[in-house]
Amino acid sequence: MQTANSHSAVTQGDLELLDALTSMPSSFPHQPSYASSSSSSSSSATKTRPLSTLNALRRPPIDPMVLAASLSSGPHVTRHHFHHSFGSHAHTTKSQQMPASQRKAAVAAAAAADASKANAPASSSAGDSSRSGQTRPRRQSGASGSYANCDYDDFEDSVTSRNAASSSSSIKIEPVPEVTDEERAYYASRQAPRSVRLQQQQQLEQKRAQANSPVQRTSASLQTLKEQAAVQATGIRASDEPAQPELLAQPGNQAAKTVLVPPSAPANKIAQALDERKAAVAAATVAPTHIPLTPAAETLPSMPAQVGTPLGKPGISSIVRPPPVRVRCYARTRVPTPHGEIFCHLYKNTHDTKEHLAIVIDPYQNDETSTQMGADGRPVKESDPVYQQQALRSRSLDEVWGPEETDMERIVRGAYVGRLGPSFQVASRPLPRHSQQQVHQHHHDQDPLAPLVRIHSECFTGETIGSQRCDCGEQLDEAIRLISEAYDTSKNRTHSSDSHQPKLGRGVIVYLRQEGRGIGLLDKLMAYNLQDMGHDTVSANILLGHLPDARKYDIASAILRDLGVDECRLLTNNPEKMEALEAEGVRVTERVGMVPRVWKFGKRLRRKKRSGKKKDKIPSGRTNLRSTSKKTPSLLRQISFGGMDSSVISQAGTNESDSELDPTTAGLRHQGEDILNEADTFDSDGDHHHNDDDEVDDSDSDSGDSYIDHVLRRSGTTMVGASITKGPELEKYLRTKVERMGHLLTVPDEQAKEEDEEERPVSQPNSDDEQLSHQHLP
Ligand SMILES: Nc1nc2c(ncn2[C@@H]2O[C@H](COP(=O)(O)OP(=O)(O)OP(=O)(O)O)[C@@H](O)[C@H]2O)c(=O)[nH]1
Incomplete structure (x- = not known):
């Protein structure tokens, strides 16, 4: 007799599940007779649990990694549990998991089980009969949610119902609706087992070696090469399942969107597709300028389909290299x-269908001189050598897209010079350095610093709803702030120019749509x-x-090159980003650290506050802003009264008493918890507009202050323009990046934090201790 809780004792099914998890998932046979034999003592084959859903695993086999991760760092969640009964098919309430062949086998076996049951004496209890006599709505399994009960199986349910129906013929029972083939999704494996792929690769290499030998090379015909390509392509498409193109077209079926060549395509067609790809590679290599110039011409026939496999591998092959990515800026x-x-640029590319963005910060393009016209009827700025050499402008945007394109069309898509206005509308011309196809040379006598660049990946949760599971929103904001920051060239150690003019910050944030x-x-x-169940990121x-x-960074590199950025200083802690950019031909001259604000400024703010308190000789304890007559540090007072309080307090919470508290503290508290401790409240004399710097030790004003300055002057109400955020989950995320992902x-250290000297990492070389954040590459 089976107990109510099937997890309370180790059953045969559990043992088989364990066995299954440590072997190849695809090798599981579907055992449809399990449901009808759970209480019998028949052969072990008929007792086997219906593990058919394992065959529908949509992930590559990485069970050893899964088990290792699961055992070492979290609760006993395995990939099997995760995918069992999982389905995101919002358009239907039917399970869509089993492959067609297995479903046929299941139906046949169930029919056999029915027949044997019908011959046997009715064994089910009266209670069973009456329960099954009620018309039970069909349970939603796969579609009912991501984490359906692991013990539940559609097939088991339907077979049990049918058995019950046949054993109580006196009661009219609504038949459980059959799930038709059309209602189920088709799972198409796009890759053969590793052993097969290795074998095929070996064969291919052997053939290549033969073809390369002098004798063979002369005799090897184009036809032979095509055959090789066909073998290779067929291998890529290898699948245990026969092709079912009609199922691929069903809604919700990812495979439908991603399959490049139908599996039933004859080998020569596949070879033809490969030939076309090779031609595209050749064309892109030989004549990269021959990109179709209009959006219509550029939409995707020549673009290879990018297949989003879980491991981010291209779908067609790991052997055939995709052609180099080409990008075009469609609007600015x-x-x-x-x-x-900032200038926001929208890019399309030949590798995916996403709209990636480039945020260009280059105030020089947009200042008040940008609208001065010269005698030649063109903006004076256009002939300025600094502009010509350094303006961060998109080559593809400034190109004329065809003989038909009018200046107004170009202006509307963003190809204009200077600051666009009702009375100033001048279409841009390609920069000489772009049209001459020359590699951008960095001119140290004109600008000591390569542009500051950040490659930022989209994060809806962090940037739009202020999630504290990551620091993405803050990083985006901080990147814009750091790049915009003006800097004093006289303090730059690498530059001996006589120019002591402050430089306007310039750079690019490439915003890639690679979420998560x-x-x-x-x-x-x-x-x-x-993660809520105990795992880390x-x-x-x-x-x-x-x-x-x-993530991949080839598109980012192509965008940077389109903007004329061949070398940059990179804002990152992620060494992989630096390597990826270098590999794509964008030189990283310097890494500029992205230190989380809570790590960078938290201590500093506390210290500032303490020093303010000391000077004001205020007794300990929280003092209401309105009730004190003491002075407060100027920066912090400005934070309170410089227009910051309303916007940030409104983000901080709905607790009415918040607004009664010191607005300085409220101003430093954000979506999560207080950045400052209870005892960290600042005191103020309530003189909102009095600027008494004399009383405050601001002599150590640096980039840290510039951040505070930013907070008090320009804080907005969205993530961009917001302030510091802090929380335990954010802390865990940050530490995971450092401890497990190798971020720099x-x-x-909590202890050292109190005692250490102040850290003042900055983006631009203004401060004396800039080495803290700048790591020069060899
Ligand atoms: N898979 C996954 N992605 C996450 C998680 N939290 C944030 N992300 C994504 O991670 C990306 C940011 O990557 P990070 O590793 O935090 O930072 P990074 O940009 O690589 O590194 P830096 O350049 O040093 O900032 C964004 O696309 C986020 O959506 C998570 O828990 N899991």
Whole structure:
């Protein structure tokens, strides 16, 4: 007799599950007779649990990694549990998991079981009969949610119902609706087992070696090469399942969107496709300028389909290299932000269908001189050598897209010079350095610093809803702020120019639409649930069948090159980003650390506050702003009264008493918890507009202060323009990046934090201690 809780004792099914988890998932046979034999003592084959859903695993086999991650760092969640009964088919309430062949086998075996049951004496209890006599709505399994009960199986349910129906013929029972083939999704494996692929690769290499030998080379015909390509392509498409193109077309079926060549395509067609790809590679290599110039011409026939496998591998092959990515800027516009004005560029590319962005900060393009016209009827700025050499302008945007294109069309898509206005509308011309195809040379006598660049990956949760599971919103804001920051060239150690003029900050944020480190928003959200179950950001990714980081940076490099950035200073802690950019031909001259604000400024703010208190000789304890007559440090007072309080307090919470508290403290408290401790409240004399710097030790004013300055002057109400955020989950995320992903950050030691000298990492070389944040590459 089976107990009510099937997990209370180790059953045969459990043992088989364990066995299954430590072997190849695809080898599981579907055992449809399990349901009808759970209480019998028949052969072990008929007792086997219906593990058919394992065959529908959509992830590559990485069970050893999954098990290792699961055992070492979290609760007993395995990939099997995760995928069992999982389905995101919002359009239907039917399970869509089993492959067609297995479903046929299941139906046949169930029919056999029915027949044998009908012959046997009715064994079910009266209670069973009456229960089954009620018309039970069909349970939603796969579609009912991501984490359906692991013990539930559609097939088991339907077979049990049918058995019950046949054993109580006196009661009219609504038949359980059959799930038709059309209602189920088709799972198409896009890759053969590793052993097969290795074998095929070996064969291919042997053939290549033969073909390369002098004798063979002369005799090897084009036809032979085509055959090789066909073998290779067929191998890539290898699948245990026969092709079912009609199922691929069903809604919700990812495979439908991603399959490049139908599996039933004859080998010569595949070879033809490969030939076309090779031709595209050749064309791109030989004549990179021959990109179609209009959006219509450029839409995708020549673009290879990018297949989003869980490991982020291209779908066609890991052997055939995709052609180099080509990018085109389709639109550019000016956007005012709390940090100043930026130019937002929208890019399309030949590798995916996403709209990646480049945020260009280059105030020189947009200043008041930009609208001065010369005698030649063109803006004076256009002939300025500094502009010509350094303006961060998109080559593809400034190109004329065809003989038909009018100046007004060009202006509307953003190809204009200077600051666009009702009375100033001048279409741009390609910069000489772009049209001459010359490699951009860095001129140290004109600008000591390469542009500051950040490669930022989209994060809906962090940037839009202020999630504290990561620091992405803050990083985006901080990147815009740091790049916009003006700097004093006289303090630059690498530059001996006589120019002591402050330089305007310039640089680019390439905003890549690779959400969740490349795994997509859906899987990132699921990763968060795994994190709530005890995993960290790395092991959660692994459990979902992903790499810890599945991002790529080839598109980012192409965008940078399009903007004329061949070398840059990179804002990152991630060594992989530096390597990736270098590999794509963008030189990283310097790494500038992205220190989390809470690590960078938290202590400093506290110290500032303490020093303010000391000077004001205020007795300990919290003092209401309105009730004190003491002075407060100027910066902090400005934070209170410089327009900051309303916007940030409104983010800080709905507790009415918040607004009664010191607005300085409220101003430093954000979506999560107080950045400052209870005892950290600042005191103020309530003189909102009095600027008494004499009383404050601001002599150590530096980039840290510039951040505070930013907070008090320009804080907005969205993530861009917001302030410091802090919380335990953010802390865990930051530490995971350092401890498990090799990010180049120093985790602040709590003890040392109190005693250490102030850290003042900055983006631009203004401060004397800039070495703290700048790591020069050899
Ligand atoms: N898979 C996954 N992705 C996450 C998680 N939290 C944030 N992300 C994504 O991670 C990306 C940011 O990557 P990070 O590793 O934090 O930072 P980075 O940009 O590589 O590194 P830096 O350049 O040093 O800032 C964004 O796309 C986020 O959506 C998570 O828990 N799991």
